[in-house]
Amino acid sequence: MVNRRDFIKNAAVVGGVAALGVPFTNERMALAKESAGGGVSVAVTASGQHKLPPLPYAYEALEPYIDAKTMELHHDKHHQGYLNGLNAAELALKAAQDSGDFGKIADLERALAFHGSGHANHSLFWNNMKPKSQAKPKPEGALLNWIDRDFGSLEKFKEQFSAAAKTVEGSGWGMLVYQPLLGRLYTVGVLNHQNSLVAGAIPLLVLDVWEHAYYLKYQNKRADYVAAWWNVVDWADVERNFQAARQG
Numbered sequence: 134m135v136n137r138r139d140f141i142k143n144a145a146v147v148g149g150v151a152a153l154g155v156p157f158t159n160e161r162m163a164l165a166k167e168s169a170g171g172g173v174s175v176a177v178t179a180s181g182q183h184k185l186p187p188l189p190y191a192y193e194a195l196e197p198y199i200d201a202k203t204m205e206l207h208h209d210k211h212h213q214g215y216l217n218g219l220n221a222a223e224l225a226l227k228a229a230q231d232s233g234d235f236g237k238i239a240d241l242e243r244a245l246a247f248h249g250s251g252h253a254n255h256s257l258f259w260n261n262m263k264p265k266s267q268a269k270p271k272p273e274g275a276l277l278n279w280i281d282r283d284f285g286s287l288e289k290f291k292e293q294f295s296a297a298a299k300t301v302e303g304s305g306w307g308m309l310v311y312q313p314l315l316g317r318l319y320t321v322g323v324l325n326h327q328n329s330l331v332a333g334a335i336p337l338l339v340l341d342v343w344e345h346a347y348y349l350k351y352q353n354k355r356a357d358y359v360a361a362w363w364n365v366v367d368w369a370d371v372e373r374n375f376q377a378a379r380q381g
Contacts (some may be wrong), residue, residue, distance in 0.1 A: 159199040182220045186256060187212050193263045198361040200350045208259070211345050215251030215326075224247055250326035255308055257339050257374070262365045269369040276368075276375045283318045290320070293360050294338075297322040307359070309332035309371070311378045335378040338371045 136209035193201035229235055250270040253278050262268070271287065272280060284290035290309075297320045298307025306323040312334045319331060340362055 154195035183216050185216055188259055195365045198364045203349045207346055213257045215248045219252050246324055254326050254339055257336055260342050260370050261338055263367040265364050268365055268367040272372055273367040276372050279318050296321045298340050298359050299344050299356050302340050307340040308336050309338040310336050337374040
């Protein structure tokens with residue numbers, strides 16, 4: 134398990150194949166074990182392949198806002214699918230490195246960016262949420278101060294984030310990101326898993342707006358899903374992500 138700070142840093146660069154795009158070696162396995170501790174679970178097998186991290190709550194825990202069947206399919210099937218694609222792409226890249234044949238490097242890097250970002254985004258997504266009775270309902274401290282500075286208020290931020298998520302064309306994500314070089318928080322409507330993301334931006338809060346995330350319960354009413362999702366956002370997790378990102 135990789136600790137939160139390292140995971141957040143890796144999530145920021147996975148679209149550029151700078152972290153998850155490097156096949157696991159024995160040295161990387163050792164580094165992952167050394168950094169094990171509390172935080173986002175990023176599990177690997179004994180052979181170094183990525184494996185599905187468990188949900189931090191039961192499938193039905195987010196009812197009535199996100200239904201149990203959606204959570205089961207989303208986590209066990211869709212997230213697993215991105216892991217399968219990521220592992221296959223890493224093995225193919227390792228084979229290319231061993232043979233010196235990089236004729237398909239562009240395809241491999243696209244696959245790594247897509248599946249690696251899918252895995253990273255979902256790992257953040259599960260941990261950004263908790264049952265409403267357990268979730269911290271509002272941010273405090275430094276994060277709230279930055280939200281007030283960059284968006285005007287928490288309510289204005291939520292309006293902007295919701296608009297970004299609702300207006301993603303096709304499949305994608307709504308995100309709150311921190312850009313350390315620019316020293317700003319931004320909202321981003323990300324296409325697929327990685328396109329349109331600000332270079333160097335570190336995701337703090339993410340909302341999956343692919344149809345598989347909500348269609349069983351909300352059908353084509355994405356706006357209703359976005360509105361309901363705020364009830365299970367755990368701002369304590371977002372605050373931890375922000376702190377880890379700033380420590381860089």
